[in-house]
Amino acid sequence: xxxxxxxxxxxxxxxxxxxxxxxxxxxxxxxxxxxxxxxxxxxxxxxxxxxxxxxxxxxxxxxxxxxxxxxxxxxxxxxxxxxxxxxxxxxxxxxxxxxxxxxxxxxxxxxxxxxxxxxxxxxxxx
Amino acid sequence: xxxxxxxxxxxxxxxxxxxxxxxxxxxxxxxxxxxxxxxxxxxxxxxxxxxxxxxxxxxxxxxxxxxxxxxxxxxxxxxxxxxxxxxxxxxxxxxxxxxxxxxxxxxxxxxxxxxxxxxxxxxxxxxxxxxxxxxxxxxxxxxxxxxxxxxxxxxxxxxxxxxxxxxxxxxxxxxxxxxxxxxxxxxxxxxxxxxxxxxxxxxxxxxxxxxxxxxxxxxxxxxxxxxxxxxxxxxxxxxxxxxxxxxxxxxxxxxxxxxxxxxxxxxxxxxxxxxxxxxxxxxxxxxxxxxxxxxxxxxxxxxxxxxxxxxxxxxxxxxxxxxxxxxxxxxxxxxxxxxxxxxxxxxxxxxxxxxxxxxxxxxxxxx
Numbered sequence: 050x051x052x053x054x055x056x057x058x059x060x061x062x063x064x065x066x067x068x069x070x071x072x073x074x075x076x077x078x079x080x081x082x083x084x085x086x087x088x089x090x091x092x093x094x095x096x097x098x099x100x101x102x103x104x105x106x107x108x109x110x111x112x113x114x115x116x117x118x119x120x121x122x123x124x125x126x127x128x129x130x131x132x133x134x135x136x137x138x139x140x141x142x143x144x145x146x147x148x149x150x151x152x153x154x155x156x157x158x159x160x161x162x163x164x165x166x167x168x169x170x171x172x173x174x175x
Numbered sequence: 176x177x178x179x180x181x182x183x184x185x186x187x188x189x190x191x192x193x194x195x196x197x198x199x200x201x202x203x204x205x206x207x208x209x210x211x212x213x214x215x216x217x218x219x220x221x222x223x224x225x226x227x228x229x230x231x232x233x234x235x236x237x238x239x240x241x242x243x244x245x246x247x248x249x250x251x252x253x254x255x256x257x258x259x260x261x262x263x264x265x266x267x268x269x270x271x272x273x274x275x276x277x278x279x280x281x282x283x284x285x286x287x288x289x290x291x292x293x294x295x296x297x298x299x300x301x302x303x304x305x306x307x308x309x310x311x312x313x314x315x316x317x318x319x320x321x322x323x324x325x326x327x328x329x330x331x332x333x334x335x336x337x338x339x340x341x342x343x344x345x346x347x348x349x350x351x352x353x354x355x356x357x358x359x360x361x362x363x364x365x366x367x368x369x370x371x372x373x374x375x376x377x378x379x380x381x382x383x384x385x386x387x388x389x390x391x392x393x394x395x396x397x398x399x400x401x402x403x404x405x406x407x408x409x410x411x412x413x414x415x416x417x418x419x420x421x422x423x424x425x426x427x428x429x430x431x432x433x434x435x436x437x438x439x440x441x442x443x444x445x446x447x448x449x450x451x452x453x454x455x456x457x458x459x460x461x462x463x464x465x466x467x468x469x470x471x472x473x474x475x476x477x478x479x480x481x482x483x484x485x486x487x488x489x490x491x492x493x494x495x496x497x498x499x500x501x502x503x504x505x506x507x508x509x510x511x512x513x514x515x516x517x518x519x520x521x522x523x524x525x526x527x528x529x530x531x532x533x534x535x536x537x538x539x540x541x542x
Contacts, residue, residue: 084208084212085212087470087471087472087496088470088471088472108472110212110213110472110496111212111404113472
């Protein structure tokens with residue numbers, strides 16, 4: 050269901066770890082639960098982010114949710130293409146729907162889940 | 176998440192089978208969304224849609240003095256209502272604050288009320304108490320009667336083949352007793368979307384069959400089920416209050432703009448003195464509508480400020496994207512001195528977004 054090569058948070062973000070570069074997005078489950086997206090607020094390049102702390106917000110017709118950084122680090126790049134195509138987050142959450150790339154400071158937290166643990170979490174909350 | 180089991184309606188399993196997203200609403204497991212909020216809202220404006228409203232409260236007062244009891248409960252003059260007529264009103268406390276907003280139905284042998292799901296328990300306690308004072312019988316029919324609505328321009332076309340009587344001739348805010356699919360029903364030309372449509376009450380066990388028959392009959396007209404989220408968007412476009420947002424335990428119907436002028440009758444009812452006092456001195460705050468060009472959706476609790484970094488003068492009650500207007504809309508309570516302002520600033524997490532005040536409703540159908 051969710052890609053095996055990614056790690057996941059309890060707050061429904063996904064993380065791709067490649068060396069010290071971390072790509073962050075929201076999971077298909079989160080995107081589906083939010084539905085009709087209307088606004089995305091992302092950090093700026095160079096912003097410092099902290100594990101478990103909000104680094105952005107995503108808004109749907111019905112609710113505003115924080116986007117939490119899964120790691121400590123500094124923002125390398127934001128997906129500015131999304132400003133005109135929020136639908137990519139829903140239709141391609143693990144591809145074109147990526148949100149930010151972060152330069153990892155220290156290590157990724159051990160609390161990140163693998164795909165099977167996250168599948169289980171989603172199944173339990175469904 | 177709550178650990179208490181959510182109540183189901185007779186239609187819950189049908190909603191589940193069609194892939195609706197179900198959520199806890201006032202302790203009921205209710206369909207919040209089927210195909211998408213904005214799609215569903217548009218469907219009701221252009222075609223029609225069905226709504227499971229079994230979570231709402233339905234009750235009646237019978238007995239010789241039923242109309243006196245009803246008169247003490249609501250601000251409208253019951254005597255002036257014809258048999259078969261319906262009015263929108265409120266249950267107010269002695270201090271004028273609203274306990275709930277309700278529909279009151281006058282029939283030849285009973286006074287019928289439709290009340291909000293979230294206020295059922297306390298409304299029922301209040302109606303029981305008042306009924307007893309007048310020696311009347313109060314019955315909570317919520318679990319015996321189902322309630323389904325159909326709203327939208329194709330409602331008559333969808334329902335006429337299923338209903339007895341002259342559906343087309345039924346006036347807005349009137350009802351009659353007849354049948355739907357051969358089942359005895361109370362057919363009411365009311366709704367909560369700003370569109371033409373009906374709210375239908377009948378025996379609970381018939382709900383799945385009638386729901387299916389309505390969708391079948393509506394198929395050629397583009398009728399589909401609509402969730403509570405789209406219903407909220409539709410009622411907001413139509414400028415209709417939602418208890419817990421525009422009305423609550425602290426609001427008076429005068430500041431909500433629901434009683435604008437001196438009451439046209441001398442009937443005593445709970446809250447009358449406080450309502451008249453507020454009418455005489457003018458409310459300190461007023462309910463206003465606003466639109467915003469911002470991509471951010473107004474949400475309950477957001478502060479409204481005077482422009483250019485000014486003081487807070489209001490607070491948002493409701494907000495939604497409006498598929499009909501193509502902009503974000505909201506309602507807010509604003510200090511009366513500023514309720515006539517052209518623009519205010521809405522604070523969203525420290526950022527100010529301009530809003531333009533405009534009279535309610537945002538949408539009114541052509542009649």
